[in-house]
Amino acid sequence: MSYIKFENVVKKFGDNMVLKGIDLEIERGDFVTLLGPSGCGKSTLLRCLSGLEDVSGGRIFLDGRDITYTEPSKREIGMVFQQYSLFPNMNVFDNIAFGLRMKKTPQDEIAAKVRRAVEMVALEGRENAMPSELSGGQQQRVALARSIVTEPKVLLLDEPLSAIDAKLRKSLQKEIRRIQRDMGITTVFVTHDQDEAMVMSDVIHLFNAGRIEQSGTPIQMYTKPASTFAASFIGNYNILSNRAFSELTGVSYSDSNEVAVRPETVELSQDFAPVDGAYQFDGKIVDQTPRGNVLRYRILANGHEILSDTLFRSKALFANGDTVHITIMDRNCIRL
The missing domain is CATH 2.40.50.100 (RNA polymerase II/Efflux pump adaptor protein, barrel-sandwich hybrid domain)
Structure with a gap:
């Protein structure tokens, strides 16, 4: 049984149908990328999974549970956005610990979990630094640590590397993939960059105008495009x-x-x-x-x-x- 399942998911904004009956299944532990041009619906589907957007039709399941209308805070999903949205008045430690404190986690457990998360994203020694003192790559690492420290069932990444320079971006691609594999966490990643999708993914779903054009492994997507759009977008x-x-x-x-x-x-x-x-x-x-x-x-x-x-x-x-x-x-x- 699939870990995440979308059944005929539809999303409308007024008369504009952004998602046109999405059927998609994601296996536990996979790194899955939603790939496509701007406006194709990939980020909207991610927000529907997180609960930040309500669906207009269809159902969403996580680990066998219908979460279509579940509150975002009860979905056990972590999310990293393109804009990292760190709290500017909190240092690195407190930013990472925020979700644990909201869950009223004991203080000694918070300290241990934050320490492990800091080590995982290689920010040892920067726990007391403020966001304004960090580079873009370091801020991205803090946002990632804040999302994984609560041990969510699913990690969602909405184009988190798009504002980072090319060299650092490649380094962070490897780091994110390493962390994902080490934790075994099911991850859904959104990007419009085909090279990024090829490097990071177990499975790619190519979106086109609110529908899934083709799905497959990176090798399958590259060597066997199923349509003119797929061939023009990948390779x-x-x-x-x-x-x-x-x-x-x-x-x-x-x-x-x-x-x-x-x-x-x-x-x-x-x-x-x-x-x-x-x-x-x-x-x-x-x-x-x-x-x-x-x-x-x-x-x-x-x-x-x-x-x-x-x-x-x-x-x-x-x-x-x-x-x-x-x-x-x-x-x-x-x-x-």
């Missing part, structure tokens, strides 16, 4: 109409309207060499963009634009205007 696929694909390859798929090809599977070479099971044609480099250790080429082939990602190796670089031979294996062509 930066080349998406070609069946007509465009036919004009490039001479092959037409009768069972699809579009064909998706990942940029890293588009191979480039200076010299033509036939390959079994491959489509091969020529193109011209029109642009190139460094992306870390990968160089992304934009290629014009028979009037159609193709993206190719190659490792950034100085001995195998092409210049704008170069003609290249393109090889795409049939097995890497996904019919949509």
Whole structure:
């Protein structure tokens, strides 16, 4: 039996239906990401789970209990928001201890639990610091510790890393995932960043206009997009109409309207060499963009634009205007 279950959940704001009958199940201990563009409904579903928003229809279950209309304080759910909302007049220790004190936890137990939470988020020695004395990353750690110290059944994270610089963000992604695994806590994470979702998740649910477009593991989501939207949102696929694909390859798929090809599977070479099971044609480099250790080429082939990602190796670089031979294996062509 699933640990969290949404049954036909609907949410309306006036005439605007933000959630359009969501059916979703989450297993105990999983790190689950709700991924999608702004306004797709992912944060609204999270707020419905926490009780901060009432549903307009449907039911929500947690550990076999119907919590659809349960007060937020009785759901045993911890939440970290994009804005950390720390109490500015409380130091780190008191911010973390706040929830325990609201539960009237004995003082010695509070001290022990806060100490463990501080160690878990690596803030030893900062217990007496005020929020104004902390960096953004440290404030995020305090907010995380405050949410986990009460040992909730579920931890909800609503884009908590979006305001943090790239280097620290990657570090905190690893820390959050480590803490989640160490505690075994069921976690639901909201983000619009596909890379973040791929790094952190056991399961991803891709949202589109109030519905779930596709669900799966990061590998499944990346390698087997189920729709044009999924292919365009995850993996930066080349998406070609069946007509465009036919004009490039001479092959037409009768069972699809579009064909998706990942940029890293588009191979480039200076010299033509036939390959079994491959489509091969020529193109011209029109642009190139460094992306870390990968160089992304934009290629014009028979009037159609193709993206190719190659490792950034100085001995195998092409210049704008170069003609290249393109090889795409049939097995890497996904019919949509």
